[in-house]
Amino acid sequence: MADRLRxxxxxxxxxxxxxxxxxxxxxxxxxxxxxxxxxLFTLSPKADQEMRYRLPENVKEHKDxxxxxxxxxxxxxxxxxxxxxxxxxxxxxxxxxxxxxxxxLLEQFPEGYYFHRNAVENNIGWNMLTRMNSLKxxxxxFSDYFWAWKSAHTMLFNSIGASxxxxxxxxxxxxxxxxxxxxxxxARRKKPFFLTEHGLYHKERExxxxxxxxxxxxxxxxxxxxxxxxxxxxxxxxxxITALFEENRQKQLELGAEERKAFVVPNGIDVDRFSVPxxxxxxxxxxxxxGRVVPIKDIKTYIAMAxxxxxxxxxxxxxxxxxxxEDPAYxxxxxLLVRNLKLDQCFLFTGRQNxxxxxxxxxxxxxxxxxxxxxxxxxxxxxxxxxxVATRVGNVAEMxxxxxxxxxxxKDAEKLAKGILYIHDHPEEITGMVKxxxxxVRHFYNKTDLMIKFLFHYQELAGAEQTAxxxxxxx
Amino acid sequence: MVAGIGFELxxxxxxxxxxxxxxxxxxxxxxxxxxxxxxxxxxxxVRRFSGFAFQEQPQLFVAVIxxxxxxxLVLFGGxxxxxxxxxxxxxxxxxxxxxxxxxxxFSLCSFLISGGIGFAVIxxxxxxxxxxxxxxxxxxxxxxxxxxxxxxMLFVSLLKWYGKIFLIYLGGMAAGAAAMFLLGKRxxxxxxxxxxAAGHLLIVLLxxxxxxxxxxxxxxxxxxxxxxxxxxxxxxxxxxxxxxxxGLWVDKIIFWESAGTKISGTFFRLFDPYDxxxxxxxxxxxxxxxxxxxxxxxxxxxxLRKFLLSLGGSEIREIQKKKYTMIAQLxxxxxxxSLFQGVVTLCCLILAPAVMRILPGSDNISVLMxxxxxxxxxxxxxxxxxFHFYLEFHKYAFLSAAVFCAVNALTSGTVALLGLADIAxxxxxxxGGAAGSAFSGRLLIRNVKNVDRYILAGIKFF
Numbered sequence: 001m002a003d004r005l006r007x008x009x010x011x012x013x014x015x016x017x018x019x020x021x022x023x024x025x026x027x028x029x030x031x032x033x034x035x036x037x038x039x040l041f042t043l044s045p046k047a048d049q050e051m052r053y054r055l056p057e058n059v060k061e062h063k064d065x066x067x068x069x070x071x072x073x074x075x076x077x078x079x080x081x082x083x084x085x086x087x088x089x090x091x092x093x094x095x096x097x098x099x100x101x102x103x104x105l106l107e108q109f110p111e112g113y114y115f116h117r118n119a120v121e122n123n124i125g126w127n128m129l130t131r132m133n134s135l136k137x138x139x140x141x142f143s144d145y146f147w148a149w150k151s152a153h154t155m156l157f158n159s160i161g162a163s164x165x166x167x168x169x170x171x172x173x174x175x176x177x178x179x180x181x182x183x184x185x186x187a188r189r190k191k192p193f194f195l196t197e198h199g200l201y202h203k204e205r206e207x208x209x210x211x212x213x214x215x216x217x218x219x220x221x222x223x224x225x226x227x228x229x230x231x232x233x234x235x236x237x238x239x240x241i242t243a244l245f246e247e248n249r250q251k252q253l254e255l256g257a258e259e260r261k262a263f264v265v266p267n268g269i270d271v272d273r274f275s276v277p278x279x280x281x282x283x284x285x286x287x288x289x290x291g292r293v294v295p296i297k298d299i300k301t302y303i304a305m306a307x308x309x310x311x312x313x314x315x316x317x318x319x320x321x322x323x324x325x326e327d328p329a330y331x332x333x334x335x336l337l338v339r340n341l342k343l344d345q346c347f348l349f350t351g352r353q354n355x356x357x358x359x360x361x362x363x364x365x366x367x368x369x370x371x372x373x374x375x376x377x378x379x380x381x382x383x384x385x386x387x388x389v390a391t392r393v394g395n396v397a398e399m400x401x402x403x404x405x406x407x408x409x410x411k412d413a414e415k416l417a418k419g420i421l422y423i424h425d426h427p428e429e430i431t432g433m434v435k436x437x438x439x440x441v442r443h444f445y446n447k448t449d450l451m452i453k454f455l456f457h458y459q460e461l462a463g464a465e466q467t468a469x470x471x472x473x474x475x
Numbered sequence: 476m477v478a479g480i481g482f483e484l485x486x487x488x489x490x491x492x493x494x495x496x497x498x499x500x501x502x503x504x505x506x507x508x509x510x511x512x513x514x515x516x517x518x519x520x521v522r523r524f525s526g527f528a529f530q531e532q533p534q535l536f537v538a539v540i541x542x543x544x545x546x547x548l549v550l551f552g553g554x555x556x557x558x559x560x561x562x563x564x565x566x567x568x569x570x571x572x573x574x575x576x577x578x579x580x581f582s583l584c585s586f587l588i589s590g591g592i593g594f595a596v597i598x599x600x601x602x603x604x605x606x607x608x609x610x611x612x613x614x615x616x617x618x619x620x621x622x623x624x625x626x627x628m629l630f631v632s633l634l635k636w637y638g639k640i641f642l643i644y645l646g647g648m649a650a651g652a653a654a655m656f657l658l659g660k661r662x663x664x665x666x667x668x669x670x671x672a673a674g675h676l677l678i679v680l681l682x683x684x685x686x687x688x689x690x691x692x693x694x695x696x697x698x699x700x701x702x703x704x705x706x707x708x709x710x711x712x713x714x715x716x717x718x719x720x721x722g723l724w725v726d727k728i729i730f731w732e733s734a735g736t737k738i739s740g741t742f743f744r745l746f747d748p749y750d751x752x753x754x755x756x757x758x759x760x761x762x763x764x765x766x767x768x769x770x771x772x773x774x775x776x777x778x779l780r781k782f783l784l785s786l787g788g789s790e791i792r793e794i795q796k797k798k799y800t801m802i803a804q805l806x807x808x809x810x811x812x813s814l815f816q817g818v819v820t821l822c823c824l825i826l827a828p829a830v831m832r833i834l835p836g837s838d839n840i841s842v843l844m845x846x847x848x849x850x851x852x853x854x855x856x857x858x859x860x861x862f863h864f865y866l867e868f869h870k871y872a873f874l875s876a877a878v879f880c881a882v883n884a885l886t887s888g889t890v891a892l893l894g895l896a897d898i899a900x901x902x903x904x905x906x907g908g909a910a911g912s913a914f915s916g917r918l919l920i921r922n923v924k925n926v927d928r929y930i931l932a933g934i935k936f937f
Contacts (some may be wrong), residue, residue, distance in 0.1 A: 120932040123925070133791050142791040146931050 008167035137218035179234030268450030552720030580698035647678030722880030733891035763816035845901030852908025875915030883907025
């Protein structure tokens with residue numbers, strides 16, 4: 001082990017190229033642990049993306065691969081014939097729900113060996129593919145299945161063949177292909193594999209697949225199966241797993257995570273920073289949503305809610321505080337909706353701002369997302385002494401103490417409006433609630449505690465006698 | 476290569492009358508072999524009647540023509556395939572100006588390079604004839620014009636102007652023959668060569684005219700920027716052209732050198748017993764070629780197209796069905812075409828003794844019969860190579876051509892060494908064609924079964 005502990009963060013479609021909760025968490029973790037030497041291994045949809053974060057000084061190396069790209073192999077297996085047998089066994093084991101064949105497969109594939117081309121060019125691989133298609137997808141165009149199969153396997157083989165930077169611990173921030181990279185590093189380099197999940201990767205992918213109109217027939221099942229299996233493999237073989245909240249931890253256990261290896265480490269914020277002094281405005285009732293203007297935040301439901309509230313509270317002012325440049329078409333749609341609902345005078349898109357300024361005077365913070373894990377914005381608002389109304393996603397219900405007055409189903413603008421009106425009409429009751437929330441955040445969601453917990457996990461993993469020297473085969 | 480015109484000719488045949496059949500047959504003959512027949516006839520007429528124009532060394536005159544045609548194909552056959560590919564792609568993409576510009580560039584390069592080669596070769600000979608300077612200049616001009624003519628004919632063929640090609644060729648050769656006789660009387664052999672070269676020059680100029688009228692070049696572009704990448708990408712296509720043409724001529728070259736009559740003052744040699752047999756025998760290819768153009772190629776194209784379309788949107792069972800139907804049709808086409816050509820070959824073999832009596836310079840019935848039989852396999856090989864091209868199995872087309880060339884060379888070399896050229900010339904052509912066809916057929920049938928995998932997996936054979 002080097003003088004400084006080296007941790008390789010394995011990231012798929014997030015930091016440092018995409019802004020958001022996960023990326024902010026990673027940045028905070030790296031900055032909060034200056035004694036750790038970090039490296040990044042990122043799996044990206046395209047090359048040369050713009051970095052949205054300035055890498056801290058303790059990030060010493062960054063390797064990026066394009067997950068779709070067909071890389072040329074730099075290494076070759078010793079036993080080429082064994083590869084196909086191992087691959088077939090792996091496929092069969094995935095179907096049956098076991099995963100012992102993964103270990104054999106990873107042993108057959110050296111780092112730098114990318115099998116994707118051989119997988120379809122070779123007769124054995126082709127026969128496997130056509131057999132599966134005949135079994136599962138006979139009534140749909142074969143070419144659709146072929147390209148779906150090829151895409152999935154290209155990503156899989158890129159992950160299996162990847163060469164992440166040398167490190168003492170491989171820390172993936174999702175299951176999926178990032179998890180496979182971590183597993184491969186554990187199998188080949190005999191180093192611990194640490195998995196942290198914010199949401200549930202396979203559930204999020206499943207939602208996307210079900211919405212995608214171009215995914216037809218068995219392809220849908222194939223993709224869902226694949227993602228579920230990737231998550232299952234990561235859960236079963238990770239040396240340590242953390243989830244943001246207990247509900248997600250339970251789901252990890254259901255898919256095979258060992259109880260003794262799975263922990264809850266909630267998000268944390270800089271409580272001192274977000275303990276802003278209140279300077280409420282003398283006029284108006286100020287309602288804010290802190291988030292990017294993108295479909296997943298469902299700004300349109302927020303706008304619809306604003307219409308309902310503005311009719312009951314004429315002096316209400318609504319703020320959408322966050323970058324507007326990530327999805328220009330959606331932003332234009334939202335602006336048009338504001339105009340059509342005649343909210344021009346009371347609804348503002350502020351763009352990227354210093355949220356502390358807004359937290360000093362906002363009366364309510366709202367979250368209308370259709371997908372979240374453990375939103376940091378709730379913690380920030382609570383810390384700043386602001387009540388919250390949100391949609392029931394991820395861990396929101398638990399964070400809002402399962403209080404149905406302030407929790408709404410997805411896209412239910414009316415219920416959200418009711419929550420806001422309740423807050424407006426019951427100021428004394430809300431003051432008490434706010435104090436309780438501030439206490440909760442300062443004592444249970446402090447970022448300093450978060451850093452200590454992760455440092456503890458890292459040190460325990462690095463110092464463990466048996467990390468990944470041998471991966472025991474499960475019965 | 477001419478699938479488009481094949482469909483047109485089929486429509487004529489399908490009218491059902493004897494007249495429509497004859498019309499299609501004559502049109503097909505003109506399309507596939509018009510210039511070739513005219514060339515063969517011209518050479519035959521020259522050999523037969525050159526005495527009317529000049530007396531000295533008629534064999535030198537024939538040698539210049541034969542060597543020009545032979546080495547133009549051997550040396551430039553490969554690049555011609557690349558040129559055809561580029562032009563076909565440009566026309567498909569409707570880049571008309573580029574097509575015309577590339578034609579100009581390629582023709583100029585062909586002219587200059589072949590002129591340079593011709594000059595180097597002709598400088599090394601000292602024929603004992605009057606007006607040697609005129610002879611040498613005309614020989615080099617003839618060689619360069621033949622090379623440019625191939626390029627132009629490839630271009631105009633892609634445009635499917637077969638009638639115009641035939642008429643230009645006929646007119647050019649007629650003018651050349653007339654010039655040959657007139658200048659031959661004045662300047663003897665040298666004048667005859669000059670006249671013949673002038674006829675070819677006329678053909679080249681007329682072909683340029685019609686080409687540039689339809690596809691005017693915008694400028695002289697640096698074609699190497701296009702040609703070199705294509706040559707790299709389609710190297711097997713180029714090698715097929717090289718080895719196929721080398722395979723066609725290697726036995727002739729071997730027999731020229733080993734058993735031929737030397738033409739004094741030069742290194743040229745001719746071996747009449749074989750050369751004359753070849754001229755006649757290759758004409759027996761025409762019926763089979765017409766069958767290929769009208770029946771085999773369009774049939775295969777139809778089923779290939781159905782299969783390719785199924786890859787884009789059908790379920791697996793339908794794709795397999797279309798693939799195996801295509802394969803069955805391929806085998807049927809090969810069988811029926813072979814049967815057809817087999818009947819033609821058999822008839823020619825039976826008639827061979829009678830034909831031999833009228834062929835000048837040939838008295839070896841065995842050589843003639845071997846050559847006629849060889850043509851059967853030549854057609855089969857040509858067909859198989861074409862089908863390989865359709866499926867983009869360029870590598871296998873090259874291997875087929877290489878086997879043909881190698882077996883022909885080995886066999887002909889052995890025959891020459893044993894001194895059996897007078898009776899067994901043509902056996903190399905026969906065995907080479909048979910071996911090449913067998914090898915090619917086996918490769919084709921084996922690989923066409925995996926064509927769906929090759930296409931979807933992006934496995935390239937070029």
